[in-house]
Amino acid sequence: MNAVLDISPSHDLMVAIPPQGHALGDVASDWDAAAVWLDAVARKSQNGSVATRATYGFHLAKLRWYCENVGRVTPSRWSMQDVERFYRFLEDLPDYALCAPGEGQYALPGEPGYSPFRKQPARSSQSDIRRFVHAMFKAWHSMGYIRINPMALTGTMSARKIKTGRSISETVFEIVLTTLASSDVISFAERQRQVRDMFILSAFKELGLRASELVGARMGAFYQLTDPATRNRYWIFLVTAExxxxxxxxxxPVTRSLLSSLMVYRQAFGLQPLPAHGDETPLLLSSRTKAVQIGEKTIRQVNDRRFFGAWRTIGTRQGLYKIVKERLALANALLLQSGQVELAAELEHASPHWLRHTFAKAALLKGQSMREVASLLGHASVDTTMIYTDQDALDLVRALERTAPDAIAVEPALNG
Incomplete structure (x- = not known):
């Protein structure tokens, strides 16, 4: 008698079988359960950032593609071995997992050859994806959606570290701005992009912002604060809870140079030089325009849409990252052409977050206290800020200088 293959849902590893009584509500699949969790993440006070929700959505798309096309096991039915297989997949992505070309640069969801993976994930990206999956399993387990967390023993297998070498010097940053300011611009739109990008670079370096904090900001984030003691009015940038x-x-606090850059940028887009209180205009504008509807008439001419200030916006971290990388790459190329190889090396792998590190180091070198810089950066702990320096080593050096001044190898500072 021939054996009969049991293909009932309970034996299909792509079908979720959650325990009864879980607290995620009426969900039909693990992807529904993940969406419920992501909505909770967006509402939760300590993770209320829209950017966090969007980033988690990108990671979820990668996990789902892997499950449906490679692992063939839905996440709620994963074992430790499934976790390890997923880790190995991320570490060495097969060629078929990369997104195929499409009518644009890449195939879109639903098109043949689509994949959310456009290149081999860097080690930092792998860590981010693993942390996302670990957080999802932890939440599912706490809500009774899964009986056992398959990552309870393995964790993310990575420790997040700040690489303190990832910054550029003040000299190189000035070269970046000078290169951008002196680049040839022919069209009105090119001029807009030029001054906008100078503002973006300055905002990263002068405010120490994260990319998500800049992308999500409004013009009204710049406001004036009066000191009751002196009656002086200062410009401040507000990073909101959102x-x-x-x-x-x-x-x-906003520097004079950044405020000047903001004014030039705003005027290029037809705005008043300084934002009004509560201005809800997105901070990062695109030189491209969007459709304008007046009654039943649609304004289609670009020049007319510019008149109405119907600008599109830079609304994603990925878009902002691309802008910054292109401007840094331009300065890098010019430095190489002029034979300044050492300076060019600082820009070879630089990114928006490098400019945040540049801000932190510059603030500390100018004598601001560790606690002040931690507050400016939004660090929950001064310990995180200390990573930008060798403060603990300096403390030991100074202690030895007091007790045994001739014992330490030192190169005295040159006078003048």
């Missing part, structure tokens, strides 16, 4: 990491507000 964009700040950990849903924490913070306020950062």
């Amino acid at each position: 964009t700040g990491k950990g849903a924490k507000e913070r306020r950062v």
Whole structure:
């Protein structure tokens, strides 16, 4: 008698079988359960950032593609071995997992050859994806959706570290701005992009922002604060709870150079030089315009849409990252052409977050206290800020200088 293959849902590893009585509500699949969790993440106070929700959505798309096309096991039915297979997949992505070309640069969802993976994930990206999956399993387990967390023993297998070498010097940053300012612009739109990008670079370096904090900001984030003691009025940049990491507000003093850059940028887009209180215009504008509807008439001419200030916006971290990388790459190429190889090396792998590190180091070198810089950066702990320096080593050096001044190898500072 021939054996009969049991293909009932309970034996299909792509079908979720959650325990009865879980607290995620009426969900039909693991992807529904993940969506419920992501909605909760967006509402939760310590993770209220829209950017966090969007980033988790990208990671979920990668996990789902892997499950449906490679692992063939839905996440709620994973074992430790499934976790390890997923880790190995991320570490060495097969060629077929990369997104195929489409009518645009890449195939879109639903088109043949689509994949959310456009290149081999860097080690930092792999860590981010693993942390996302670990957080999802932890939440599912706490809500009774899964009986056992398959990552309870393995964890993410990575420790997040700040690489303190990832910053550029003040000299190189000035070269970047000078290169951008002197680049040839022919069209009106090119001029807009030029001054906008100068503002973006300056905002990263002068405010120490995260990319998500800049993308999500409004023009009204710039406001004036009066000191009751002196009656002086200062410009401040507000990082709101909606964009700040950990849903924490913070306020950062604005430098003269950044305010000047903001004014030039706003005027290029037909705005008043300085934002009004509560201005809800997105901070990062695109030189491209969007459709304008007046009654039943649609304004289609670009020049007319510009008149109405119907600008599109830079609304994603990925779009902002691309802008910054292109401008840094331009300066890098010019430095190489002029034979300044050492300076060019600082820009070879630089990114928006490098400019945040540049801000932190510059603030500390100018004599601001560790606690002040931690507050400016939005660090929950001063310990995180200390990573940008060798403060613990300096403390030991100074202690030895007091007790045994001739014992330490030292190169005295040159006078003048």
